[in-house]
Amino acid sequence: MFHAKKPSTMNSHDRPMCVQGDSGLVLTTDPKPRLRWTVELHERFVDAVTQLGGPDKATPKTIMRVMGVKGLTLYHLKSHLQKFRLGKQPHKEFNDHSVKDGDRATSLELQRNSASSSGMIGRNMNEMQMEVQRRLHEQLEVQRHLQLRIEAQGKYMQTILEKACQTLGGEENMALPARTFKGLGNQGGGIIPDISAAFKEFGAPPLSFSSFQDLNICGGHEQQLELHPQSSMGERSSSFESFLVTDHNLSLGKKRPSPYSNGGNTNGKSPLMWSDDFRLQELGGATTNLISRPNQDDIIQMAPLSMERSCNPELDSVSDIYESKPMLDEKKFDAKLERPSPRRAPQLSSLSAQGGRNSVFG
Amino acid sequence: MATMMVDGTVPDFDYYSGLSTTTTTTTTTTTTTTTTSSSDDDHDHGCTWNDWSPVVDWEAFSGGDNFQDLIESMIEGNNSSGGLNISIPKSSTFYNSEDSVLMEEPEESNNNQSEDVNGLKLVHLLMAAAEALTGVNKSRELARVILVRLKELASPNGSTNMERLAAHFTDALQALLDGAASGSLHAKSMFSPNYKDEQQQGDVLAAFQLLQDMSPFVKFGHFTANQAILEAVAHDRRVHIVDYDIMEGIQWASLMQALLSRKDGPPTPHLRITALSRSGSGRRSFGTVQETGRRLTAFAASIGQPFSFHHCRLDSDETFKPPALKLVRGEAIIINCMLHLPHFTYRASDSVASFLSGSKTLNPRLVTLVEEEVRPIEEEEGFVGRFMDTLHHYSALYDSLEAGFPLQSRARALVERVFLGPRIIGSLARTYRTRGEDERSSWGEWLSVVGYHESNISFANHCQAKLLLGLFNDGYRVEEIGTNKLVLGWKSRRLLSASIWTSPDSDL
Numbered sequence: 073m074f075h076a077k078k079p080s081t082m083n084s085h086d087r088p089m090c091v092q093g094d095s096g097l098v099l100t101t102d103p104k105p106r107l108r109w110t111v112e113l114h115e116r117f118v119d120a121v122t123q124l125g126g127p128d129k130a131t132p133k134t135i136m137r138v139m140g141v142k143g144l145t146l147y148h149l150k151s152h153l154q155k156f157r158l159g160k161q162p163h164k165e166f167n168d169h170s171v172k173d174g175d176r177a178t179s180l181e182l183q184r185n186s187a188s189s190s191g192m193i194g195r196n197m198n199e200m201q202m203e204v205q206r207r208l209h210e211q212l213e214v215q216r217h218l219q220l221r222i223e224a225q226g227k228y229m230q231t232i233l234e235k236a237c238q239t240l241g242g243e244e245n246m247a248l249p250a251r252t253f254k255g256l257g258n259q260g261g262g263i264i265p266d267i268s269a270a271f272k273e274f275g276a277p278p279l280s281f282s283s284f285q286d287l288n289i290c291g292g293h294e295q296q297l298e299l300h301p302q303s304s305m306g307e308r309s310s311s312f313e314s315f316l317v318t319d320h321n322l323s324l325g326k327k328r329p330s331p332y333s334n335g336g337n338t339n340g341k342s343p344l345m346w347s348d349d350f351r352l353q354e355l356g357g358a359t360t361n362l363i364s365r366p367n368q369d370d371i372i373q374m375a376p377l378s379m380e381r382s383c384n385p386e387l388d389s390v391s392d393i394y395e396s397k398p399m400l401d402e403k404k405f406d407a408k409l410e411r412p413s414p415r416r417a418p419q420l421s422s423l424s425a426q427g428g429r430n431s432v433f434g
Numbered sequence: 435m436a437t438m439m440v441d442g443t444v445p446d447f448d449y450y451s452g453l454s455t456t457t458t459t460t461t462t463t464t465t466t467t468t469t470t471s472s473s474d475d476d477h478d479h480g481c482t483w484n485d486w487s488p489v490v491d492w493e494a495f496s497g498g499d500n501f502q503d504l505i506e507s508m509i510e511g512n513n514s515s516g517g518l519n520i521s522i523p524k525s526s527t528f529y530n531s532e533d534s535v536l537m538e539e540p541e542e543s544n545n546n547q548s549e550d551v552n553g554l555k556l557v558h559l560l561m562a563a564a565e566a567l568t569g570v571n572k573s574r575e576l577a578r579v580i581l582v583r584l585k586e587l588a589s590p591n592g593s594t595n596m597e598r599l600a601a602h603f604t605d606a607l608q609a610l611l612d613g614a615a616s617g618s619l620h621a622k623s624m625f626s627p628n629y630k631d632e633q634q635q636g637d638v639l640a641a642f643q644l645l646q647d648m649s650p651f652v653k654f655g656h657f658t659a660n661q662a663i664l665e666a667v668a669h670d671r672r673v674h675i676v677d678y679d680i681m682e683g684i685q686w687a688s689l690m691q692a693l694l695s696r697k698d699g700p701p702t703p704h705l706r707i708t709a710l711s712r713s714g715s716g717r718r719s720f721g722t723v724q725e726t727g728r729r730l731t732a733f734a735a736s737i738g739q740p741f742s743f744h745h746c747r748l749d750s751d752e753t754f755k756p757p758a759l760k761l762v763r764g765e766a767i768i769i770n771c772m773l774h775l776p777h778f779t780y781r782a783s784d785s786v787a788s789f790l791s792g793s794k795t796l797n798p799r800l801v802t803l804v805e806e807e808v809r810p811i812e813e814e815e816g817f818v819g820r821f822m823d824t825l826h827h828y829s830a831l832y833d834s835l836e837a838g839f840p841l842q843s844r845a846r847a848l849v850e851r852v853f854l855g856p857r858i859i860g861s862l863a864r865t866y867r868t869r870g871e872d873e874r875s876s877w878g879e880w881l882s883v884v885g886y887h888e889s890n891i892s893f894a895n896h897c898q899a900k901l902l903l904g905l906f907n908d909g910y911r912v913e914e915i916g917t918n919k920l921v922l923g924w925k926s927r928r929l930l931s932a933s934i935w936t937s938p939d940s941d942l
Contacts, residue, residue: 123665125890125917214897220695221657221688228687228733229643235729236639 107148111202116141117152118206127157155196159203552587553596559584560600561822563607568817568869574611581608590855591847595832598847602855603825606862613863641852642682642777644845648835650906651930654899654922655775656685658932659802661895663768664692666800666936669699672765673706676746676796678789679772679781680709683726690739705734708744708759710789712752712781752785754792766799773877774806774930776831777853780860786877791884794937801886801935803877807921807928810875817869824861828854830927838907878919878933886935888918896920 109117120138124130132149559580566577581604588600646652667673673693675686686707694702707730711723721729727743734741746758761767771790772778793801808827811819831854835846882888891914899920903910911923919933 122892122894123668126893129890210894211897211901214894215901217692217695218657218898218901220691221660222653224688224691224737225646225653225656225684228684228729229646231729231733232682232684233639233643236635239635 107144109152109199111205113141114202115206115209117149117156118210121153121156127153155199156203159200549594549596553594556584556588556596556600557825559587560603560607560825561818563604564818564821567607567611568866577607577611581611590851593843595829595836598850599825599829599832602828602850602858603862605855606859609859610862610866637848637852641849645776645849645853648839648846648849649776650902650910651776651922652684653902654912654920655772655804655930655932656688657902658891658895658899658920659770659772659804659934660685660689660692661898662802662889662891662934663689663770663800664696665892665895666768666889667703667766668696670703670766671700672704672762673768674762674765675705675707675768675770676759676793676798677707677709677770677772678786679778680707680723680726681772681778682721683709683730685770685772686730687733690734690737690741694737694739702739704740704742706742706744706762706765708746710746710748710754712748712785713750748785752782752788754785754789756792756795759796761796767796769793769796769798769801771802771877772804775804776849776857779856780864783864787880790877790881794885797937797939799936800889801881801937802932803881803935804930804932805877807923807931808875817865820865820869821862824858824865826927827929828858830924830929834907834909834924834929837909876931878931878935881933881935885938887938888916889934889936890917891920891934 116139117135120135121127121130123138124134130153132146132153135149135153136144136146563577563580563584566573566580584600584604588597588604590598590601592598592601663673663675677685680686686705690705693705696702707727709723709727723745727745731741731743744760748754769790771786773781773786790801806827809823811823832846832850835849836843839846896912896914899912899922903912903922909925911925913921913923913928915921915931918935919931921928921931923929
């Protein structure tokens with residue numbers, strides 16, 4: 073904790089006695105009662121401000137109304153809001169800065185930058201640090217919600233597809249994908265010519281690897297090229313995971329030279345997912361692992377989308393996409409739902425290829 | 435540098451070739467955009483020219499003349515002069531007579547270069563055709579000839595983006611030509627939503643799934659709107675959403691999930707959705723509005739969201755009559771207007787206008803609007819200017835898909851065929867029909883004019899958008915424009931905007 077350089081409502085240098093009033097506010101007991109802005113209170117404050125449309129739109133009066141905290145006066149809010157406004161700018165800029173050049177933000181850098189760029193050298197480090205924490209927290213929340221929302225879309229999509237599958241006829245369609253999928257591992261009969269081709273194109277590892285290695289090719293080949301030939305299941309599965317990481321073309325065609333995607337997946341972090349805006353997460357060394365890895369069994373059941381194969385032969389290689397990124401939201405997230413992972417716990421992933429659920433995004 | 439003269443205006447290739455790979459920052463502080471290049475341009479609408487024609491000798495296109503020779507040789511496909519006997523008006527000065535630069539396809543050059551040259555050829559032909567169709571010196575004959583040549587050169591299953599794109603644009607122009615010739619350009623019927631219904635349901639569903647997985651557009655629009663809605667109704671017990679074009683209803687799946695898991699405020703509110711439907715507009719591939727309603731109801735039941743669905747049929751003139759809605763006291767009304775997601779069809783602007791202005795009487799808590807972002811076109815540029823801008827727009831779209839899925843060209847071709855092609859046709863039809871009239875550049879502006887106030891995009895919303903894009907190829911960008919709009923773009927081309935508005939009397 074940094075000590076305050078000058079008296080402020082933070083009051084940390086006095087180390088006075090603090091009492092908690094019945095309103096939930098923490099007041100100090102020195103002759104002039106000062107409000108202690110605890111983390112919770114500050115969070116509420118920021119929520120209120122956000123709700124009101126940002127620090128520029130919010131006024132102490134409206135904040136007071138929204139927060140609804142007894143004992144909080146306009147005076148408290150005025151000064152806190154002012155500090156917040158001043159402190160917000162540099163943080164926001166910093167957060168939004170593109171990190172394509174691989175900048176890593178440490179908390180110290182962050183504070184230094186903010187302090188110097190805003191010219192607030194004498195600024196209370198404590199508050200800034202709290203602000204950073206709060207931002208992180210909020211970002212993580214957003215991330216979590218986003219994941220859930222994508223899942224929900226996926227589930228809904230499933231209902232549409234299932235319905236259509238039914239109308240278009242039958243069980244045989246659903247069974248088909250399973251067979252072809254397994255066929256991948258055996259390089260069965262060039263069912264997926266594009267994938268096989270890509271496989272060969274990049275100097276395929278021996279076929280003794282699991283069939284999932286094949287999957288890796290279409291999306292992960294760029295990574296593979298950068299990666300050294302690896303035999304450990306762990307590493308392979310991690311690039312597989314990073315590939316699986318979302319239902320989107322995250323790995324497919326992603327040529328971003330991330331400093332992480334160089335075979336350094338061993339820390340279990342998927343570099344590609346969330347990484348840009350979340351370098352800040354590395355503050356404090358938390359390696360938030362954002363991969364959700366379903367059971368291998370789950371993957372076998374393909375999206376009902378493969379019904380297209382029989383419905384419309386033209387779409388044969390449409391399933392390329394789905395072979396290479398098995399299962400969209402549904403299975404992956406269903407699996408996740410069944411076994412909720414601890415959230416937000418900095419955790420290295422267990423890289424065993426079998427089982428071993430990695431904790432999802434923080 | 436190169437300048438091209440079209441009807442006296444100067445579509446400035448400087449503009450395009452001068453743009454470097456631009457914007458690296460995605461957002462702003464509070465108000466302005468951060469497009470860092472050409473700051474004098476309020477819309478940094480670069481395009482993909484740079485990306486695929488680095489080797490083109492722009493000098494060749496300076497000054498010059500001899501449009502006729504060039505067109506002829508393009509049409510002939512070789513360097514010999516003569517051939518077709520067309521009287522081409524000399525008003526337009528397109529290219530240098532050194533058409534050899536353009537026409538020559540040097541065998542020794544690498545594939546890239548000839549691909550670029552081919553791509554350029556297609557673009558120039560398209561532009562010429564558009565010009566011939568609507569320019570000052572219209573010539574249907576010329577247009578027809580050019581389109582024939584285009585059809586030879588470009589196929590919807592072509593191997594390059596440009597080729598496939600050109601094929602769809604050619605179709606669009608052809609339709610305009612035919613319609614114009616027959617004198618009865620009922621674009622509305624010709625390019626009606628029913629066009630897509632003829633496609634197999636399986637195709638449409640597959641393409642839709644692919645579209646969602648390959649690109650962030652659908653999720654961006656839905657999630658941004660939903661987040662804004664969530665924030666707006668944080669303390670409400672009853673929420674009523676009036677949805678202009680519900681399509682398959684997927685937007686509401688994630689909203690329901692979010693409503694269920696909200697922590698502050700009263701517990702899960704009751705959600706009511708009224709979906710508008712137009713007569714004869716059956717999106718039969720996604721089912722009717724009633725089917726969507728059933729799906730949503732079942733989904734809501736499966737997750738435990740209190741829900742009810744209503745269906746409001748619009749008359750054939752599609753005017754929106756608010757009294758036709760069933761309202762409940764104490765509910766927060768949200769107007770949801772998704773207009774231009776890639777799998778949508780264009781709606782008549784009268785219909786949209788009627789909806790948005792009519793809804794004002796409902797005093798909605800929030801209006802969410804998602805529309806495509808287009809560069810405002812000067813009047814002088816006319817149809818051709820808009821045509822070229824549309825070409826850039828879809829070119830960026832195609833590129834974005836390709837960048838993410840370079841290997842899966844057939845999958846992309848499917849999405850292009852099912853959704854983007856018809857959109858191109860629809861877009862050009864609208865443009866053609868309304869040329870000369872006052873062009874409305876965006877519905878957002880219109881909302882302002884009509885009296886809606888901008889509402890703020892929250893930090894969480896913006897953050898969500900950035901996170902979402904992080905799941906896709908890193909060429910996607912999100913910018914915050916003004917206080918109430920997020921714009922999704924590919925490289926430096928803005929594509930889709932999501933904005934939120936409130937009515938002046940509602941409290942927020």
